[in-house]
Amino acid sequence: MIGDDYFELRSSIGTELLALAAAVRDHAGEPEWLAIIDNLIASLKEPFVFVVVGEVNVGKSTFLNALFGQEFSRTGVMPTTEKILFFKHGPEHRVVPVTPTLDEVHVPADFLRDFHIVDTPGTNSIENEHQQITERFVPVADLVIFVFPAMNPWGASAWQFLDKVHREWMRNVIFILQQCDLRSPEEIQVITDYMGQLCRQRFGREFPLFPVSAKKAFLARSSGLDRERLLEESGFHKLENHISHAVQQNPARMKKLAGTLGLGRQILEQLKERTVANMRTMQRKTALLAELMSERDLQVDRTLKKVLPALDATERDYHESVMRVAGLASDALATRKAFQREPAPDEEVQRPQSLDHRLLQELHHRAGDRWRQTGLILDEDCRQFDRFMRAQGRNILFMAETAGKEGENDGESEIRRRFAARVDSALRRFVIALKLDEEIEPGLLRARKTARWLPRVAFTVAGLAGIAGWLGGLVQAGIVLGAGLMLMAVVFLLTQMRLASARNAILDKLEESSATLREMLATQAREEVEHAFARFLDLLTPAQDDALRREQDSGSHVERLRRLSESFDALERRVSSARAS
Numbered sequence: 001m002i003g004d005d006y007f008e009l010r011s012s013i014g015t016e017l018l019a020l021a022a023a024v025r026d027h028a029g030e031p032e033w034l035a036i037i038d039n040l041i042a043s044l045k046e047p048f049v050f051v052v053v054g055e056v057n058v059g060k061s062t063f064l065n066a067l068f069g070q071e072f073s074r075t076g077v078m079p080t081t082e083k084i085l086f087f088k089h090g091p092e093h094r095v096v097p098v099t100p101t102l103d104e105v106h107v108p109a110d111f112l113r114d115f116h117i118v119d120t121p122g123t124n125s126i127e128n129e130h131q132q133i134t135e136r137f138v139p140v141a142d143l144v145i146f147v148f149p150a151m152n153p154w155g156a157s158a159w160q161f162l163d164k165v166h167r168e169w170m171r172n173v174i175f176i177l178q179q180c181d182l183r184s185p186e187e188i189q190v191i192t193d194y195m196g197q198l199c200r201q202r203f204g205r206e207f208p209l210f211p212v213s214a215k216k217a218f219l220a221r222s223s224g225l226d227r228e229r230l231l232e233e234s235g236f237h238k239l240e241n242h243i244s245h246a247v248q249q250n251p252a253r254m255k256k257l258a259g260t261l262g263l264g265r266q267i268l269e270q271l272k273e274r275t276v277a278n279m280r281t282m283q284r285k286t287a288l289l290a291e292l293m294s295e296r297d298l299q300v301d302r303t304l305k306k307v308l309p310a311l312d313a314t315e316r317d318y319h320e321s322v323m324r325v326a327g328l329a330s331d332a333l334a335t336r337k338a339f340q341r342e343p344a345p346d347e348e349v350q351r352p353q354s355l356d357h358r359l360l361q362e363l364h365h366r367a368g369d370r371w372r373q374t375g376l377i378l379d380e381d382c383r384q385f386d387r388f389m390r391a392q393g394r395n396i397l398f399m400a401e402t403a404g405k406e407g408e409n410d411g412e413s414e415i416r417r418r419f420a421a422r423v424d425s426a427l428r429r430f431v432i433a434l435k436l437d438e439e440i441e442p443g444l445l446r447a448r449k450t451a452r453w454l455p456r457v458a459f460t461v462a463g464l465a466g467i468a469g470w471l472g473g474l475v476q477a478g479i480v481l482g483a484g485l486m487l488m489a490v491v492f493l494l495t496q497m498r499l500a501s502a503r504n505a506i507l508d509k510l511e512e513s514s515a516t517l518r519e520m521l522a523t524q525a526r527e528e529v530e531h532a533f534a535r536f537l538d539l540l541t542p543a544q545d546d547a548l549r550r551e552q553d554s555g556s557h558v559e560r561l562r563r564l565s566e567s568f569d570a571l572e573r574r575v576s577s578a579r580a581s
């Protein structure tokens, strides 16, 4: 097909412009850019205009039909084309009269999308229309085809018409010597030589001249019989090459393609710039988020370190509290308690003060402020990190208006409240787990059991001493009394030992639990610090995921535009080499 290379190049440019439009849409480019690209794509479709001129019945219409391989223009032995016919593509065959001398003919033939064909009546029959053709169609024509009949190419009207063609448009003119099958090759040679000479004389230049037989070419194309030979003889090969070349090298068209590419390139570069800037922003964002993440971790460590002094001090507080509680335990397990009368089950007794309660009180009293202070530190650290994060992320993670905004700042903060409550509950859990009060009762019970032997022993000793005195005299009684007193002393000591072991058990437990308390408080504090700083993770993690995804996306956008840019490079090279040749 005529101008295949050109149309291939043009459609490649169209494809890349479509790809560019898609990229503009996907990468949120300016709407004006899309409008420009749409216009460029539409203007690419602007068809070539071929105008055919010649005398009546020289085979102009046959030539056009042969050139495009379709019988779209009527031909005949009698003068056939009576008006100027402007052929263009349309969904169905339709003739639209435009002026009394011009019809627009819509034909559903594909080649008419790329070519608009102006077929004219013979120059000798249309004196009046000459002006219309020369003024209206020749200036817009990409190719003006003058058809001369081989039997008589010297008819005056065609040559006169040529005189009227403005010099400027002459470069688009080609000569066709039609119906060459009616002449011998030698005659054709003589005619073409002479036509060349005539042109030089009349116009000071020659026009590309092609002796052809449209009849043979049309036969070759329509019947397909003996195709190659007929085509060869028709002279169309050379002619078509020339027209293709003319289409391909058409300076105005090439300039237009170059211009189209240039405009597309400008949009592409702007889009690229924007996308690269976007990618850089995303890279900065992910880097900043990574930095904030690790800074957050570091801050957690720093805040945890600030908890250490409170832990150390609480250990000391605990030891002091233990002293107090130990005193209370000693009271509860005092010797006299073992020898007191055991209360009846339903009797109202003043219960000894709870060691658990006392220990908790002591711990609250001593360590309460310290932990409130620690809560304050945690709260302040969180606020500080919040400020730091917002300042660092200003305009990148946070819009300017929210960048300065902190979390709520009113009264006792949630962090402090929660921290105090959790530390308190840790202390409670610790004390409850000690079960100090539960140790007292069994210890006392054991001591009482032992103590209960004392009156029995006393009674027995008194009885035995009486009997010994009555039977053996005073000495015997004295011995029994002495032994009895010793036995009582043993019971007394045993009771005291029982009490002491209960007390010691409590004291040991208290002393040993120091590490447990520290561990429980440390765990709780760590949990609280991590919980308090987790709010930043809630903010930073999704932001980081999002930024990473966007960074990847913008990376692939940049890559996509880079590939598009390469395609533009290749097309620009093709256009400039076509323009250069």
Ligand SMILES: Nc1nc2c(ncn2[C@@H]2O[C@H](COP(=O)(O)OP(=O)(O)OP(=O)(O)O)[C@@H](O)[C@H]2O)c(=O)[nH]1
Binding pocket: 054, 055, 056, 057, 058, 059, 060, 061, 062, 063, 074, 075, 076, 077, 078, 079, 080, 081, 082, 120, 121, 122, 178, 179, 180, 181, 182, 212, 213, 214, 215, 216
């Ligand atoms: N032998 C021969 N006859 C041809 C050739 N081309 C066209 N003809 C004949 O010439 C006659 C006129 O052909 P058309 O194509 O209608 O000529 P035209 O120049 O369009 O005529 P108008 O529209 O009337 O000006 C027809 O009978 C064709 O068959 C050719 O290459 N060789």
Ligand SMILES: [Mg+2]
Binding pocket: 060, 061, 062, 074, 075, 080, 081, 119, 120
């Ligand atoms: Mg005709």
